[in-house]
Amino acid sequence: MALSLRLMLFIMIISFCLGLYVAFGLLNIYKKRKNKTTLFFFLFMLSFVFAIGLDSALKYLSVTGSVPVKGALFSILVFCNSFWASSFIVTLPLFSNSLFSMERRQFLNRLFLVLFAISVGGFAFINLTEAGAGSSASRYVPVFWGLSMAGSLLYCLLLFIGRFKHVQIKEVKDFIRAVAVTVVVFLPVFVLKEFFDNELSAKLIAKPYLIRPMLYLTINILSVIHFVKYLKRISRYSFKDMPSDGFIRAYDLSEGETDVLWRLVQGKSYQQIGQELFISLIAVKEHVANIMKKTGVRSKSGLNNLLKTHCNKFLVFEGKSDVI
DSSP: OOHHHHHHHHHHHHHHHHHHHHHHHHHHHHHHHOOHHHHHHHHHHHHHHHHHHHHHHHHHHTTSOOHHHHHHHHHHHHHHHHHHHHHHHHHGGGGOGGGOOGGGHHHHHHHHHHHHHHHHHHHHHHHHHHHHHTTTTTTHHHHHHHHHHHHHHHHHHHHHHHTGGGOOHHHHHHHHHHHHHHHHHHHHHHHHHHHHHSHHHHHHSSOGGGHHHHHHHHHHHHHHHHHHHHHHHHHTSOGGGSOOHHHHHHTTOOHHHHHHHHHHHTTOOHHHHHHHHTOOHHHHHHHHHHHHHHHTOOSHHHHHHHHHTTOSOOOOOOSTTOOO
16 A cells, blocks of 8 residues: 555544544434534534544445445445535534524524525535536536635624614624634635646645645644534533423423523523523523523522523522523
8 A cells, every 4th residue: 555545544543533533522412412513513523433444445446346346335425425514514603602692593594404405415416417428527527616605604794784773892703703703714725726636736746646645634633623623611510400300391391491491590691691602692591581481480599590490500689780
């Protein structure tokens, strides 16, 4: 086996292991908290890990391997690549859910699903066409990457407009950051792809074959860093401090309301809750209002007293900013 292929496979094996660690860590958290967002990111990481593994296997089988096996592996790789690439692009601007407007939730969720379906279908089309017709479909790649980025930024912009009447300085900063991250991450990706597809540039660069493995490794290193930070954050809280399951079922509390209530029990202010859950201050107040409506209490002290029988910590509200 050539030294270049060994080096490529070594990098991809490291990346595969890192991605697997994050994926099953997210699955473990989902089992405890039943958070749908965590489940989505688990599926994203799992598809990304499978894509790395399949890509490595195809690289190895390019030296030795039967055509039917290669075809089967490539078919699965198309789906995995389509899923992780499209979900990554469409959801990247949504690092700041503080822009999310609850009254527009239904419309924006449908828009997200449409963009996600278009992205998956588009990436699958590109992969399959390139496989069947060599490099003839390469001209579609920049166009589709551009459409995906434009769609995701449009989605983020609509969220921003939905909250325009209640804009805070932090929300403006988050929106600018989301746009900047999207451009910084994806613009170099397809520019580099076009650059390294050029025969002249391939002669100028000593090891262009390491670009994709290094991209995989970089994404997974960043994923591990963020995941470890997330673990440190949630490790500070005991699940015993959560309102009991019976309490949640009795009052039919939603996932978002439960997350807010958990942090209220820990004595966090509305602003702290919004920052931890990446939602706006108004969204936090709406969740609290819904909790009080469902539990039938009419004041903060009433909710405080109600929680005393269900939680280990009783400090629910503090600070002058906590006004419904």
